[in-house]
Each structure stands twice: as C-alpha cells, then as structure tokens.
Amino acid sequence: MTGAAETFPLNPRQRMLAGMVLAFSNFMVVLDLTIANVSVPHIAGNLGISPDQGTWIITSYAVAEAICVPLTGWLAQRFGTVRLFIWGMIGFGLFSLLCGLSTTLGMIVACRIGQGLCGGPLMPMSQTLLMRIYPPEQRAKVMGLWAMTTLAGPAVGPIVGGYISDNWSWHWIFFINLPIAAVCVFAAMALLGPVETERRKLPIDYIGLGLLVFWIGCLQIMLDTGRDHDWFGDPMIVALAVMAAVGFLVFIIWELTEEHPIVDLRVFRHVGFTSGVVTLSLCFGAYFAGIVIIPQWLQMSMGYTAYSAGFVTAFTAMTAILAAPFAGRAVGKIDVRFLISGSVIWMGFVTLWRSGWTTTADFWTLALPQVVQGFAMPFFMIPLTTLTLGSVRPEETASAAGMQSFLRTLAVAISTSIVLTGWGNGQRVARDGLVSALDPGVGSSLAGTGITAAQTPQMIADLVDQQATVLSMNNVFFVAALVLFLAGALVWIAPKPTARVDMSAAH
Structure with a gap:
C-alpha cells in the first residue's frame, strides 16, 4: 500500500462524497447488465430484428x-488507479450515448461491446478505491454497502428499463448513463487525486489476451447463433465449436507456462477456491435464468408492460438489502460452507417453486418467489467471497479475486445464451406436443362461445403458443433448480477456510 493510502488524505466529508460516487458508479455498471433485458422487445421491434437476435444486446456487454x-490489475498499474477509473467512466458514458443513437443491430452490439470493455474495470476499481480512502476499521461497513449495490443492480435494472421503455423510449435506458457518468468523472477528478497510484511499465501477455478473446468470442457466437442455424447440423456452428475448444486448450497451456500470464490459472490448485468459483458460476448462471426469462415471458405472453414486468423481479433486491447486514454478521460466527450451501439450496427450492407457474398466475404468485429469493442472496454472495479468497495465499488474493469476477461475468453471458436457446427449443417441442393432443372438436366448442370460424384458427394458435411458452419456461426453471442443488453440494468439497481475507482485493 502506498503512503497516500496509509495516511488517508481525504477528510470525512470528502470521504463520504467519494464513497457515494464510487458506490453509485458500481451500481450503474451492474445495472447495465440487466437494464436492457425488459427492453429487448422494444429494441427488436424498433430495429426490425427478432427477439432472439436482440439477446446479442445482453450477451455482448x-x-x-x-x-x-x-x-x-495490469491497467491500474500501467495508467494509475484513479486515471483508469476516470477514463473508464468517460468511455462508458460515450458508448452509452452511441448505444442510444444506434439504428442497426450491428451498431448497438458494437457499442455494447465498447460499454462492456470500459465498464469492466469500473467495478473492481470502485472497490479498490473505497479501500484506499477508508481506514481498516470502517472497511467492513463500506464493503457491506458496496455489496448491496452489486446485489441491487441486476434486480433493479429491469424495473428501471421497463419504466423508461414504456414511458419514454428504449434509447433513454442508455442516455440516462450520461449525466451519471459526468458527475462521477468530475467528482473523481475533484476528490480522488490524493489517492492516485504510481504508474509502472509492466509486460503484458498479448498472446494470452488474444487467445482469451478468441475462444470466448467463438463460444459466444456459437451459442448466440446456433439456434438459428440448426446447431451442429450447420458446418459454421461446428467450426465455431472446434475453434472455441482448441482456443481454450491452447489458452490453458499458454497461461500455465507464461511468466506473466493475463489470467493466473495457478490459483485453481487450491481446492477451496476451485469449488467456490464453480459454485459461484453455477449459481449465477441459474440465477440469471430467471432474470432473463421472466420479463420477456411476462411481456410476450402475459400482457405485462415492460415496467410491470421489471417490477415483479425487483423484489429480490429489496429483501436482499434487508438481509445483507445479517449475512455479514453471520460470516464470523457460522461455517461459511453451511451458509453458502443453505442459501443456494434455498434458491434451488425457490426456482423449483417457479416451475409450477401457469398462464393464470396473478401478480403476487409471480412476485412472492422473488421476495423469498432475496433473503438468500446475501447469505450466498458474502460468505462465498470469504471461502474463495480465504483459500488462497495472501499474495494470490488479487489474482483469485480477478478470476472470480471474470468467471461470474462469463457465467452470466454463457447462461443467457443457453437459457434462451433451451427456452426457444422447448417451446417448439411443447407446441408440437400440444397440437398433436388437440381434440378435433375444439373448433366447434369455440364456435359455441360466439367466436367466428375465421377467428378460431388464430385463437387456437395463440392459446397453444401461450401454453407452450410457459411449459418450456417451467422446464428451464426445473433444470436451473437441479443446477442450484448440485452447486449447494459442491461447496462441501472445500476445506473450511482459515486465512483472514483481505477484502480490498475482493472484486
């Protein structure tokens, strides 16, 4: 730690203002992971693309x-922590503007990629800077507040995006970032100068970075386009799968032998860390199944507005914030493996609860599982950080935290593609089954209710589509619940952590 950090040069008022700016910047970046979810139908309709193509807007970011x-870590040492934060925020705001001005799918996807590249460092940098401006005795409380913004962002995103899309236009879900980014930039320039770090020229693993981009890019393109190209019946999808697999293997070999790897894979030798991040990835993937599917289902099949659909999912954030302080206290008193396993299994039962939804479900039938789920979220996220970072050596904490954040974000992207693909394929299978089971006399029965012969075929088709959609969604939730139950068991592979965790690296 530098001398500036040791002397804590900011006075209490400056510290409070800087803390608010950093926490809010983290909230904005996390919010943008899901703010576009409920707006996909609006964006797709405006750009003349299918909702399936619209998922690129989510996964590209x-x-x-x-x-x-x-x-x-490399960027912060090369350019300085505060400079990286400021320029990352400027880039995030600029690409937000371009997203809102986009007129084609290609343009908005390219701008969302730019948003993600600039936003990626902001989340860990906001945490790092908070640790630099607050003394050790205040860090636990500050990190608790920071964790709440991380929990609240994905759940609040749909309600904010829904309200804006319904009452203004989808463009404003991106434009609203501009004033926030501007305030954060000017506040950082005014307040954070005293905690800037020195710049150092460091080697960068260009080959490792290239391999990372290559295999992740091939994998994501395969997942996003596979459902439109008959999957492995299309040579292009086969080629992408082979390239992703080969690229991944070469990446692993290179990173294990490189002196300055872009990703330190050696941390996986710690059983506690490995089981923890596998649990984290499985849980976030299963959790995002609901975040992605529920708003789209409510709008397409249940007649909800984007705002109402987002409101259903927002209850998770509300109860998570209420439970977060209790989770922080429990970490020091109860075996974290028990807390993680119990909360993950809790989430599994909530997801299983959702698998019984029908097209007649009312608002509270849909919202109540979200309320119950929120209580489990802090008891999963906060102890998991203690488990993973407490399982590695102190000098490996930064690398372990970076890997944890990387896998969590990657799990969200991959899960979104897999879940939407499974949902779409399941709808087709369910539709075929429902059509084959239709009573030939159903048309006559409808005619007796006053529906004309011309209206009957369309009405039957709409009812079949509605039922097929909910049946497929319930199957997705059932599989997601099984994944959560598996994750709840895997965490017990880890030995009980004994190391004291340096939360300054826990991004």
Missing part, C-alpha cells in the same frame, strides 16, 4: 466485461 476484468 457481459462477454466484453468478462474479457476486460482480468486486465484490470
């Missing part, structure tokens, strides 16, 4: 952010 996270 997550993949770009995942790729950039491992570079954060």
Whole structure:
C-alpha cells in the first residue's frame, strides 16, 4: 500500500462524497447488465430484428466485461488507479450515448461491446478505491454497502428499463448513463487525486489476451447463433465449436507456462477456491435464468408492460438489502460452507417453486418467489467471497479475486445464451406436443362461445403458443433448480477456510 493510502488524505466529508460516487458508479455498471433485458422487445421491434437476435444486446456487454476484468490489475498499474477509473467512466458514458443513437443491430452490439470493455474495470476499481480512502476499521461497513449495490443492480435494472421503455423510449435506458457518468468523472477528478497510484511499465501477455478473446468470442457466437442455424447440423456452428475448444486448450497451456500470464490459472490448485468459483458460476448462471426469462415471458405472453414486468423481479433486491447486514454478521460466527450451501439450496427450492407457474398466475404468485429469493442472496454472495479468497495465499488474493469476477461475468453471458436457446427449443417441442393432443372438436366448442370460424384458427394458435411458452419456461426453471442443488453440494468439497481475507482485493 502506498503512503497516500496509509495516511488517508481525504477528510470525512470528502470521504463520504467519494464513497457515494464510487458506490453509485458500481451500481450503474451492474445495472447495465440487466437494464436492457425488459427492453429487448422494444429494441427488436424498433430495429426490425427478432427477439432472439436482440439477446446479442445482453450477451455482448457481459462477454466484453468478462474479457476486460482480468486486465484490470495490469491497467491500474500501467495508467494509475484513479486515471483508469476516470477514463473508464468517460468511455462508458460515450458508448452509452452511441448505444442510444444506434439504428442497426450491428451498431448497438458494437457499442455494447465498447460499454462492456470500459465498464469492466469500473467495478473492481470502485472497490479498490473505497479501500484506499477508508481506514481498516470502517472497511467492513463500506464493503457491506458496496455489496448491496452489486446485489441491487441486476434486480433493479429491469424495473428501471421497463419504466423508461414504456414511458419514454428504449434509447433513454442508455442516455440516462450520461449525466451519471459526468458527475462521477468530475467528482473523481475533484476528490480522488490524493489517492492516485504510481504508474509502472509492466509486460503484458498479448498472446494470452488474444487467445482469451478468441475462444470466448467463438463460444459466444456459437451459442448466440446456433439456434438459428440448426446447431451442429450447420458446418459454421461446428467450426465455431472446434475453434472455441482448441482456443481454450491452447489458452490453458499458454497461461500455465507464461511468466506473466493475463489470467493466473495457478490459483485453481487450491481446492477451496476451485469449488467456490464453480459454485459461484453455477449459481449465477441459474440465477440469471430467471432474470432473463421472466420479463420477456411476462411481456410476450402475459400482457405485462415492460415496467410491470421489471417490477415483479425487483423484489429480490429489496429483501436482499434487508438481509445483507445479517449475512455479514453471520460470516464470523457460522461455517461459511453451511451458509453458502443453505442459501443456494434455498434458491434451488425457490426456482423449483417457479416451475409450477401457469398462464393464470396473478401478480403476487409471480412476485412472492422473488421476495423469498432475496433473503438468500446475501447469505450466498458474502460468505462465498470469504471461502474463495480465504483459500488462497495472501499474495494470490488479487489474482483469485480477478478470476472470480471474470468467471461470474462469463457465467452470466454463457447462461443467457443457453437459457434462451433451451427456452426457444422447448417451446417448439411443447407446441408440437400440444397440437398433436388437440381434440378435433375444439373448433366447434369455440364456435359455441360466439367466436367466428375465421377467428378460431388464430385463437387456437395463440392459446397453444401461450401454453407452450410457459411449459418450456417451467422446464428451464426445473433444470436451473437441479443446477442450484448440485452447486449447494459442491461447496462441501472445500476445506473450511482459515486465512483472514483481505477484502480490498475482493472484486
């Protein structure tokens, strides 16, 4: 730690203002992971693309952010922590503007990639800077507040995006970032200068970075386009799968033998860390199944507005914030493996609860599982950081935290593609099954209710589509619940952590 950090040059008022700016910047970046979810139908309709193609808007941001996270440590040392934060925020605001001005799918995806690349370092940098401006005795409380913004962002995103899309236009889900980014930039310039770090010229693993971008890019393109190209019946998808697999293997070999790897894979030798990040990846993937599917289902099949659909999912954030202080206290008193396993299994039962939804579900039938799920979230996230970072050596904490953040973000991107693909394929299978089971006399029955012969075929088709959609969604939730139950068991592979965790690296 530098001398500036040791003397804590900011006075209490400056510290409070800087803390608010850093926490809010983290909230904005995390919010953008999900703010576009409920707006996909609006954006797709405006740009003349299918909702399936619209998922690129979600996954492109997550993949770009995942790729950039491992570079954060190198970038901070090369350019300075505060400079990196400021320029990252400027870039985030600029690409937000361009996203809102986009007129084609290609343009908005390219700008979302730019958003993700600039936003990737902001999340760990906001945490690092908070640790530099607050003394040790205040850090636990500050990190608790920071964790709340991380929990709240993904759940609040749909309600904010829904309100804006319904009452203004989808363009404003990106434009609203501009004044926030401007305030954060000017506040950082005014307040954070005294905690800037020295710049150092460091070698960078260009080959490792290139391999990372290559295999993740091939994998994500395969997942996003596979459902439109008959999967492995299309030579292009086969080629992408082979390139992703080969690129991944070469990447692993290179990083294990490189002196200055872009991603330090050696931390996986610690069983506690490995089981922890596998649990984290599985849980975030299963958790995002609901975040991605529920708003789209409510809008396409249940007649909800984007705002109402987002409001259903927002309850998770509310109860998570209420539970977060209790989770922080429990970490020091109860075996973290028990807390993680219990909360993950809790989330599994909530997801299983959702798998019984029908097209007649009312608002509270949909919202109540979200309320219950929120209580489990802090008891999963906060102890998991203690487990993973407490399982590695102190000098490996930064690398372990970076890997954890990278895998969490990558899991979100991959899960989004897999879940939407499974949902779409399941709808087709369910539709075929429902059509084959239709009673030939159903048309006559509808005619008796006053529906004309011309209206009957369309009405039957709409009812079949509605039922097929919910049946497929319930199957996705059932699989997600099984994944969560598996994750809840895997965490017990880890030995009980004994090391004291340096939360300054826990991004």
